[in-house]
Amino acid sequence: MKITFLGTRGGFPVGGQTSCALVEGEDGSFVIDLGSSRLFEKTEWIAEADHVLLTHLHPDHIAHLASLLIARLNTPGVEGDVSFVAPEAVQEYLDFSGLGHIPGWCQLPDVPAEWCGFTLEAMQTRHPRKNKAYRISDGHTTLVWTGDATYSEELSAFCAGADVVVCEASMKDCNLGNAIDWGHMTPQLFARLMNEAKPGTAISTHYTELEPSEFTAAMRPLLDASIKFIAAEDGYIFTTQ
Numbered sequence: 001m002k003i004t005f006l007g008t009r010g011g012f013p014v015g016g017q018t019s020c021a022l023v024e025g026e027d028g029s030f031v032i033d034l035g036s037s038r039l040f041e042k043t044e045w046i047a048e049a050d051h052v053l054l055t056h057l058h059p060d061h062i063a064h065l066a067s068l069l070i071a072r073l074n075t076p077g078v079e080g081d082v083s084f085v086a087p088e089a090v091q092e093y094l095d096f097s098g099l100g101h102i103p104g105w106c107q108l109p110d111v112p113a114e115w116c117g118f119t120l121e122a123m124q125t126r127h128p129r130k131n132k133a134y135r136i137s138d139g140h141t142t143l144v145w146t147g148d149a150t151y152s153e154e155l156s157a158f159c160a161g162a163d164v165v166v167c168e169a170s171m172k173d174c175n176l177g178n179a180i181d182w183g184h185m186t187p188q189l190f191a192r193l194m195n196e197a198k199p200g201t202a203i204s205t206h207y208t209e210l211e212p213s214e215f216t217a218a219m220r221p222l223l224d225a226s227i228k229f230i231a232a233e234d235g236y237i238f239t240t241q
């Protein structure tokens with residue numbers, strides 16, 4: 001499995017772009033969230049974005065949703081509809097934006113068990129808007145992508161034993177109460193989740209209050225030494241053998 005992180009900021013695009021990544025497996029690929037304009041830098045990425053998994057419909061995760069549909073209609077050689085898997089109706093969002101008539105996409109009615117060469121499971125996290133964490137396997141690597149979430153025992157159980165967990169890293173520990181109220185992680189909550197779930201590799205993304213280096217400095221001493229940790233930044237590429 002290969003994960004190309006195109007945007008790793010949460011909330012607003014200062015210091016980088018907001019949430020977006022390309023996930024490639026043995027038999028397929030998809031894009032998760034649409035917060036980064038870097039997706040439009042390569043025609044093959046626009047073409048590859050015919051399967052899109054959305055964690056939720058907050059702006060930092062869907063800022064370029066309509067742009068992707070328009071780009072695909074206007075990019076020579078790019079054909080076929082975009083297939084969305086999302087926890088809420090993409091049509092309602094496009095209707096609200098006055099763009100409900102744009103063709104070239106569909107949304108699956110639920111989270112399919114098998115999708116473009118991967119198996120999928122989902123659970124709803126604690127976040128103000130309906131957010132799905134996804135557990136994804138290409139038959140070799142199991143990846144959990146939390147989207148926006150605060151710690152919960154349910155999320156910890158959902159992540160348990162995964163090879164890779166990509167988790168958000170929004171807030172500072174001094175704002176722990178706000179983080180829980182607003183459905184976000186802090187270094188302390190991130191470490192608790194990982195220490196319980198024990199993935200092979202823990203990856204942070206979605207930085208809002210802390211730079212990646214600051215998040216690492218605060219979180220790393222709290223994390224079990226057996227868990228490999230990577231602070232993803234824009235452009236980082238993770239690969240498993």
Ligand SMILES: [Zn+2]
Pocket residue numbers: 010011019058060061148206
């Ligand atoms: Zn977010």
Ligand SMILES: [Zn+2]
Pocket residue numbers: 056058127129148
């Ligand atoms: Zn959110």
